[in-house]
Amino acid sequence: xxxxxxxxxxxxxxxxxxxxxxxxxxxxxxxxxxxxxxxxxxxxxxxxxxxxxxxxxxxxxxxxxxxxxxxxxxxxxxxxxxxxxxxxxxxxxxxxxxxxxxxxxxxxxxxxxxxxxxxxxxxxxxxxxxxxxxxxxxxxxxxxxxxxxxxxxxxxxxxxxxxxxxxxxxxxxxxxxxxxxxxxxxxxxxxxxxxxxxxxxxxxxxxxxxxxxxxxxxxxxxxxxxxxxxxxxxxxxxxxxxxxxx
Amino acid sequence: xxxxxxxxxxxxxxxxxxxxxxxxxxxxxxxxxxxxxxxxxxxxxxxxxxxxxxxxxxxxxxxxxxxxxxxxxxxxxxxxxxxxxxxxx
Numbered sequence: 001x002x003x004x005x006x007x008x009x010x011x012x013x014x015x016x017x018x019x020x021x022x023x024x025x026x027x028x029x030x031x032x033x034x035x036x037x038x039x040x041x042x043x044x045x046x047x048x049x050x051x052x053x054x055x056x057x058x059x060x061x062x063x064x065x066x067x068x069x070x071x072x073x074x075x076x077x078x079x080x081x082x083x084x085x086x087x088x089x090x091x092x093x094x095x096x097x098x099x100x101x102x103x104x105x106x107x108x109x110x111x112x113x114x115x116x117x118x119x120x121x122x123x124x125x126x127x128x129x130x131x132x133x134x135x136x137x138x139x140x141x142x143x144x145x146x147x148x149x150x151x152x153x154x155x156x157x158x159x160x161x162x163x164x165x166x167x168x169x170x171x172x173x174x175x176x177x178x179x180x181x182x183x184x185x186x187x188x189x190x191x192x193x194x195x196x197x198x199x200x201x202x203x204x205x206x207x208x209x210x211x212x213x214x215x216x217x218x219x220x221x222x223x224x225x226x227x228x229x230x231x232x233x234x235x236x237x238x239x240x241x242x243x244x245x246x
Numbered sequence: 247x248x249x250x251x252x253x254x255x256x257x258x259x260x261x262x263x264x265x266x267x268x269x270x271x272x273x274x275x276x277x278x279x280x281x282x283x284x285x286x287x288x289x290x291x292x293x294x295x296x297x298x299x300x301x302x303x304x305x306x307x308x309x310x311x312x313x314x315x316x317x318x319x320x321x322x323x324x325x326x327x328x329x330x331x332x333x334x335x
Contacts, residue, residue, distance in 0.1 A: 180310065187313035188306075190320070221306050228303065 026127055041127040048112045048124060079103065086228065091235030097148075098234050101141060105134060106227035113189065113219025117212060123219075126189035128182070135182030138230045142178070146237035158237050181229055188222045249332050257326050261319040268315025275308045 031038040059072040080103065087099035112125045124130045146155040159170045192215035200208040283301035287294045 183317065184307075184310045184313060187310075187317050191313065191316055194320070218306075221302055225303055225306050 026129060040122050041124045041130060044112070044115075044122055045124040045130065047121075048108060048115065051115075052107055052111055079107070083227070087231055087235075090228065090231045092238065097145065098231055101137070101234070102227040102231045105137070105230055106223050109134070109185065109223035109226055110220055113223055114216060116189075116192070116215060116219065123189055123193070125185055125219075126193050128186050131182040131186040131189075132179075134185070134226070135178050138181065138233060139175075139178040141230070141234050142174070142236070145234045149235075150237050155237055177233065181226060185222055185226055188218055192218060249335075253326070253328050253332050257322045257329065261322045264315050264322070265319045268318075269312045272308055272310075272312035275311075276305050279304050279308060 026039050026041055028040045029037045030040060030043050055072065056076070059070065059076050062070075063073060064070070083099050083103040083106065084096075087096075087102060091098055109125055112123045112130075115121045116123045143155060146158070150157075159167055159174075161170075192211070196208045196211050196215065199211055279301065283297055283304075286297050290297070
């Protein structure tokens with residue numbers, strides 16, 4: 001088996017004409033071994049994962065609760081406390097269960113989105129396969145947490161409420177609400193990348209910078225929305241005695 | 247006119263109409279949401295931070311309908327199944 005590596009595409013600027021296309025992020029192969037190949041999306045996902053892992057490891061290696069708290073520890077503690085607060089506000093008292101998944105999703109998406117300011121980094125969230133995989137995680141987490149909270153009967157009762165006539169509509173909304181989460185993230189990131197690419201074909205110098213700055217804001221908000229919707233959907237079925245405490 | 251010309255012209259026209267008509271509702275909705283949030287912020291300046299963050303989330307969710315239109319426009323322009331079918335014929 002002959003392995004070929006081709007990293008020349010990776011160094012193309014994002015607005016070179018090769019990237020103007022819908023599924024081109026997935027079709028740019030970096031390493032090809034026969035049928036097995038690694039594309040830009042997977043490679044950039046690894047970069048994001050490595051970045052998150054290294055930063056977390058460096059921070060948690062020497063955790064201090066005394067006077068010499070490192071800056072990284074402050075940042076990560078702020079993130080964790082903030083997400084715990086969000087989880088408490090959306091899902092009530094049993095919030096400790098949900099916030100780890102939401103924080104993981106948020107960290108991955110926000111790192112991937114903010115790394116777009118590196119010119120040749122194609123964000124993995126601008127590929128439909130990544131966002132659909134993230135949505136699939138939420139899709140599988142909904143029955144898991146619902147059954148854990150209210151049992152199988154409580155989870156299935158959600159589908160025949162308020163009347164059993166609405167059963168098909170409830171199933172559709174269960175599938176498409178999660179499907180729409182993935183599409184929303186994909187559409188936002190792809191439109192940011194495409195818009196910067198198209199704009200820099202007309203005005204190559206300063207104008208794309210403003211759009212990319214706007215893209216940083218959009219990327220952060222989209223990551224927040226994804227995590228928030230994941231929280232809302234996973235905590236939608238609660239045990240009957242468990243009320244929302246605000 | 248052969249089939250290439252018809253498919254190409256209709257695709258571009260369809261993408262433009264899809265984006266133009268599809269963004270109307272989203273724009274109106276976002277305008278109303280922002281107006282309501284600004285009114286609320288003017289009435290309760292203490293809650294301005296909370297209202298602002300909720301407004302951003304709502305705006306990004308309202309944008310979704312326009313983004314679906316954008317995806318369909320991209321689909322007709324760059325990954326048009328009818329165009330590929332006509333090329334493969």
